[in-house]
Amino acid sequence: MKAAVVGAGIAGLVAARQLGLAGWDVVLLEKSAAPRPDGYMMDFFGPGVEAAERIGLYPRLAAVAYHVEAAEYVDKAGRPTSSLDYDRFSRLAGGKVLSLLRPDMECAALAALEDVASGRVRVHYGAPVSQVWSDDDGVRVAVDGSPDVTFAADVLLGADGIHSGVRARVFGPEEEYLRPLGMRAAAFIVTEPILNARFRNRFVLTDSIDRMAGLYGLRSDEVAAFMVYRDATGAPRHLRSGSPRERLRREFAGLGHAVDRLLELCPEHPYDDVVAQIVMPGWQRGRTVLVGDACGAVSLLAGQGGSLAIAGAALLGDVLGPVASPERISPALAEFERRWRPVVEEAQAAGRRTASPFLPANRTQRLLRRWTIRATHLPGIDRLVARQIVGRIAK
Numbered sequence: 001m002k003a004a005v006v007g008a009g010i011a012g013l014v015a016a017r018q019l020g021l022a023g024w025d026v027v028l029l030e031k032s033a034a035p036r037p038d039g040y041m042m043d044f045f046g047p048g049v050e051a052a053e054r055i056g057l058y059p060r061l062a063a064v065a066y067h068v069e070a071a072e073y074v075d076k077a078g079r080p081t082s083s084l085d086y087d088r089f090s091r092l093a094g095g096k097v098l099s100l101l102r103p104d105m106e107c108a109a110l111a112a113l114e115d116v117a118s119g120r121v122r123v124h125y126g127a128p129v130s131q132v133w134s135d136d137d138g139v140r141v142a143v144d145g146s147p148d149v150t151f152a153a154d155v156l157l158g159a160d161g162i163h164s165g166v167r168a169r170v171f172g173p174e175e176e177y178l179r180p181l182g183m184r185a186a187a188f189i190v191t192e193p194i195l196n197a198r199f200r201n202r203f204v205l206t207d208s209i210d211r212m213a214g215l216y217g218l219r220s221d222e223v224a225a226f227m228v229y230r231d232a233t234g235a236p237r238h239l240r241s242g243s244p245r246e247r248l249r250r251e252f253a254g255l256g257h258a259v260d261r262l263l264e265l266c267p268e269h270p271y272d273d274v275v276a277q278i279v280m281p282g283w284q285r286g287r288t289v290l291v292g293d294a295c296g297a298v299s300l301l302a303g304q305g306g307s308l309a310i311a312g313a314a315l316l317g318d319v320l321g322p323v324a325s326p327e328r329i330s331p332a333l334a335e336f337e338r339r340w341r342p343v344v345e346e347a348q349a350a351g352r353r354t355a356s357p358f359l360p361a362n363r364t365q366r367l368l369r370r371w372t373i374r375a376t377h378l379p380g381i382d383r384l385v386a387r388q389i390v391g392r393i394a395k
C-alpha cells in the first residue's frame, strides 16, 4: 500500500513513520527546503505523552527537553507578580510535562524515521505540493514547479498545518473552517547572552493586559521569544499588510527593558499568525484524510496542539497501518475520525475557555489570573485550578 503525506511537521512525520513501520511505502512532501529552524517553546503533555511512549518516540523527545523550573509573571520593572512552580504544574498535569522547542520536537520525529526499513519512507524537502487529485480510485499530487512529476498513492494525508492547502483543494476554502480567537501570536529566536543568562530555566511572562510577551533562555546564548496580542481582524499572516516586526514593536512598546531589547533584535519576518482553531464537519473525503492542525487545530491556548498532532498521527497509523486493500481504506479513515474527534473537540473547548485567563482584557481579569495561579499553591485547590489552566489533562 502507498501513502502520500503532505507536510513534514510533527503530525506528518509521525504518521509517515507509523505507516512505514506497518509496511506501507510512503512519500513525504515538505515545502520548506530543510527542517524548519524557527519556533517556540512548547509544553508537551496530555494524550501525546502516552502515544509517544507507546510508539517509542518519548525517549527521543525527553533527550532534547528543557528543564523549566518556573513560569513567572513580571511587571514592567521585572518584579514577579505571581509564579507557577513547574514541578507542581507537571504533577497537576498527570506527572509528565516536557518543555520542548518546536524545531527540536520535529527533529526528534525526523530522526525516528531511522526506525523504519530503509527506503520505505522517502522524504522530499523543498517540495511544495500545488495540486491534488483525489477520487475513489486513489490520489495523485504534483509539486510546484514540476507539473509533469506526480506522486500516485492509495491514500493522501494532509498534514500541512492550520493553513492546509490540501484542505483548501479537497474540502473547500479556509474561511469555512478557520475560527479566529481574537488574538495573534508571534515567535522568534534571537542571540542575546545577557538575557539568556537571566532567563535560563524560567519562562518569564509579562503580567500585562491585552498583550503578553514571554521569553525563555535556551541552551546556547539564545532567547526564545513569544508574543500574543489582541487582534479582531482574524486575518492569517499572508493576508496582513505591513511589516510584522514594525507591528510587534508598536504593539509591545513599554513593557520593560527585556521586551524592548528583544524587539530591537526581532528578525524582519518573525512567525506572526492568527490564533485560531480549525473546525470541520468531516476530516475525510474519498481517499484523502487530514491530520494534526490541518483538521483540528486547537490553538496555542489549549497548549496541546503538538501533543494532539503526535497522538492523532499515531492513532491514524494504528487504524490505517493494518489495511491491506484499497476498499478497506475508507472504513479505516472513518474509524480514525470516530475515535479521535471527541478528544480534539474537548481540547478545543478547553482552549476557548482558557482565552480570558491567558490574555486578560482588564485589571479585574488580570487580578483573577494572579489569584488563580497563587491558588495552585493551596492544598486541595490545585486540581481545580489545574482544570482551569490545563483543561482536560487534569481529569
Ligand SMILES: Cc1cc2nc3c(=O)[nH]c(=O)nc-3n(C[C@H](O)[C@H](O)[C@H](O)COP(=O)(O)OP(=O)(O)OC[C@H]3O[C@@H](n4cnc5c(N)ncnc54)[C@H](O)[C@@H]3O)c2cc1C
Pocket (backbone or CB within 6 Å): 006, 007, 008, 009, 010, 011, 012, 029, 030, 031, 032, 036, 040, 041, 042, 043, 044, 045, 102, 127, 128, 129, 130, 159, 160, 161, 162, 164, 165, 185, 186, 187, 226, 291, 292, 293, 294, 297, 298, 299, 300, 303, 304, 305, 306, 307, 308, 309
Ligand atoms: C506560538 C505557538 C505556541 C504553541 N505552543 C504549544 C504548546 O505549548 N504545546 C503544544 O502542544 N502545542 C503548541 N502549539 C501548537 C503546535 O505548534 C501545533 O499544533 C503543531 O505544531 C501542529 O503540528 P502539525 O504537524 O499538524 O502542523 P505544522 O507544524 O504546521 O506542520 C505543517 C507542515 O506542512 C508544511 N506545508 C504546508 N503547506 C505545504 C505544502 N503545500 N506542501 C508541502 N508542505 C507543506 C509546513 O511547511 C509544515 O512543515 C503552539 C503553536 C504556536 C503557534
